[in-house]
Amino acid sequence: MASVATRLPMRIISLLPSATELIAGLFSFTQPVAQPTSVPSGITRTGRLVQFVGRSHECDYPPAFTSSLPALTTQRTTAFTSSADTHRQVQSVFETENSLYTVDEKQMAELRPDVIVAQDTCKVCSIDLETLEMSCRIDGKSSAVSEGSTRIVSVNSKTLMDALEHSIAYLGKELDMEYEAGLLIAQNKTRLETLKKQITPLAKPQRVVLVEWMDPLFLGSGWTAELVKLAGGELIGKSGRHPDSVMLDLAKGLDTADIDLVIVCLCGLDSPTSVKELKESRLIQQESWYRLAAVQQNRVFVVDGNSMFHRPTPRLLDALDWLIHTLRKTPVPSKDFPVVQCDTRIYKPTPVSVVAPAIKPSPPQLDPEIEECHRLACAQKQAFYTDPKSGYSVMTEYYLKQRQLCCGNACRHCPYGHSRVKDPARRKNHLKTTVFLGSPPNKKKGDLDGLRGRNEVIVKDGVVVVFWSGGRHSLMALERVLETCGEGVRVVLMTTIDPSTNTVPMHNVKNQDIAAQALSLNLPVVLVPVSPDTGNNGYGSAVKGALELVEANLKANVVKVVFGDAEEPEIKAWRESTFAGIGRDLWFPNWGIGEAELRSRMWRLCEEIDAKVCATGAADPQGAFHFFLEEKREWWDEKANGWMLSQERMDTTAFPGGKGCFTKVLFVDMWDI
Structure with missing residues (x-):
């Protein structure tokens, strides 16, 4: 082993509870070393002294490893009162702020960290990478942390193997603890194999619901589904537009199929609090709740959600152990597993006549005083103004436009029409002015980047703007x-949007889908609001203004404007007439190829980039909408919000009017599809 004196100690801060737990596991394999302070310290196999010097306010496990260290973060929401109230607080904060959390940057700098561990997957669960990076700057200048040699490491576990192996190996490499990581991984694999040997066949898969949040109702997925399947069950709930969980309407939720086991494991809440939430929830006021087999057979369990199921760490194996035995109704070996079995037979439903129906809130109308404060702040080019009612600092539309991104937090003055807000219930803003939605920093390569320069180069420099409807002709262009x-x-990309509906005119594609496609392609997109009653002159002027906005943002000239039209001469002639005065070359790359050849090329490209195509069923004179709704119901995909197409379906189906309908392209990472 190398001498400790030959290398400087590595000082580590973790602001992610699961990473803190993994780091504690790595430290357990180091050689203990006495320190004058209570800072956890150890000497690695390579002889490096490692010290864990700081944590987030949520990093509470193991207690012996974390309790003596300073908490460097706080959250903007108040103490927990109820699921519904906490959800409202979170939404309220995101409408005015970019993060639920604040960082004590001064104390962090005093700790002189070499590495800070965080995540960039979820802005609700813990402080995210973007917030941390912004917090490491003061008045736009680099702080003591960002000016030094501090590295920020992002750990984003999404699967069971991430929790047991991949994230551990990654941390081991980043923290100079690869040997220790190997030992921890081996320990996890040994225990996993031991548990697998205890899994005996079930007569039929047990249908399981795991409730992550009570109001609104969120059901588990991700590694939770892996655990349930591994134990011999089937997790009920489907992936949707929410990462790692899905909110189901109570009216369509648990009433659709019988359930054998219900697990209530509310994220961040202990068992007593979760039991109280269950007893007071709207869920158990539904008549359908009492028809579930799990309720009738007393198979409802409340698990501590602060320690089990939600943190991707080796403690997921404790949850797996409990699941294996619970599904088989055999005694659980560990008496310490934090679970309460609820006697659901003593809960009585509130009579239906007195249960108030859930009312979907209408979009709030801003107070005129607030609107005036915002108008003045924008006129003075200010980033924030103070809400005269709440006292909160609120980001202005002016500032949000400068950022050129929709953060997805449903900001009050979002100028992008809430185009990257994943929850449809939170999309309130409509597009009012033309906006430039840039590509996010540090984004992976776009899904079509591999096509660049594949054929003879025609355009060598400048900017090319592609009119993008979200469908197959746009894709081929x-x-x-x-x-x-x-x-x-x-x-x-450039898309015209009907501001009254936030959709592409005629195509029935939402602006959120357009933004998601652009994100998958890693391309900027310009959203142009054009009302249906706008004349040709107004339409041409709007597009010309949008092209000027592109040039101003990219500081380069637009040399070509591209359209996906293939075989409708009247449409091509209309475009050439309408855009004759915009001063840029028009390009129709699909023109003259033929529909059959375009389709063939499209399916080859979809196979190459793992994309799918669906029919949006937009109403048209040929009755395509009714055709799909009435005759092709089996094609409907709720997740894609469209009728899924295939080469065979397109080649053999007699669509109304010959052409059928408009389409939408689905990229592999778009809305988690």
Whole structure:
């Protein structure tokens, strides 16, 4: 072993509870070393002294490892009162702030960390990477942390193997503890194999519901589904537009199928609090609740949600152990598992006549005084103004436009029409002005990046703007553009949006889908509000203004404007007439190829990039909407919000009017599809 004196100690801060737990596991394999302070310290196999010097306010396990260390974060919400109230507080904070959390940057700098561990998957669960990076700057200047040699490491576990192996190996590499990581991984694998040997066949898979949050109702997925399946069960609930969980309407939720086991494991809440939430919930006021087999057979369990199921750490194996025995109704070996079995037979439903129906709140109308404060702040180019009612600092539309991104937090003055807000219930803002939605920093390569320059280069520099409806013709035009544009060419998508509906006119594609497609492609998109009653002159002026906005943002000239039209001469002629005065070359790369060849190319491209295509069923004179609704119900995919198409379906189906309907392209990572 190398001498400790030959290397400087590594000082570590973790602001992610699961990572803190993994780091504690790594430290358990180091050589203990006495320190004048209570800072957890150890010497690694390589001889490096490692010290764990700081944590977040949520990092509470193991207690012996975390309790003596300073908490460097706080949250903006108040103490827990109820699921519904906490949900409202979170939404309220996100409408005015970019994060639920604040960081004590001064104390963090005093701790002189070499590594700070965080995550960039969820802004609710713990402080995210973007907030941390912004907090490490004061008045736009680098702080003591960001000016030094501190590295920020992001750990984003999404699967059971991430929790037991991949994230541990990654931390081991980043913290110079690879040997210790190997030991911890081996320990996890040994225990997992031991548990697998206890799994005996069940007569039939047990249908399981795991409730992550009570109001609104969120059901577990992700590694929870892996655990349930491994134990011999089937987790009920489907992935949707919410990452790692799905909110179900109570009216359509647990009433759709019988359930054998209900687990209430509310994120961040202990068992007594969760029992209280269950007893007071709207869920058990539903008549359908009492028809469930799990309720009738007293198979409802409340598990401590602060320690089990929600943190991707080796303690997931404790949850797996409990699941294996609970599904088989055999005694659980560990008496310490934090679970309460609820005697659901003593709960009585409130008579239906007195149960108030859930009312969907209407979009709030801002107070005129607030509107005036906001108007003045924007006129003075201020980033924030103070809400005269609440005293909160609220981000202005002016500032949000400068950022060129929709953070997805349903900000009060979001100018992007809440285009990246995943929860449909929170999408309140409509597009009012033309906006430039840039590509996010540090984004992975776009789904079509591999096409760049594949054929002879036609365009060598400048900006190419592709009119993007979200459908297959737009996709094929974009393919041609990327294949024939050099590396120096900037490609931008442009979409006209009906501001009254936040959808692409005629195509029935939402602006949120357009933004999600652009994110998958890693391309900027310009959203242009155009009302249906806008004339040709107004339409042309709106597009011309949007092109000027692109040039101002990218500081380069738009050299070509691209359309996906393929075989409708009247549409092509209309575009050439309408855009004759915009001063840019028009390009129709699909023109003259033929519908059959375009389809063939499209399916080859979809196979190459793992994309799918659905029919949006937009109403048209040929009755395509009714055709799909009445005759092709089996094609409907709720997650995609459309009728799924295939090459065979398109080639063999007699669509109304010959062409059928409009389409939407689904990329592999779009809305978690």
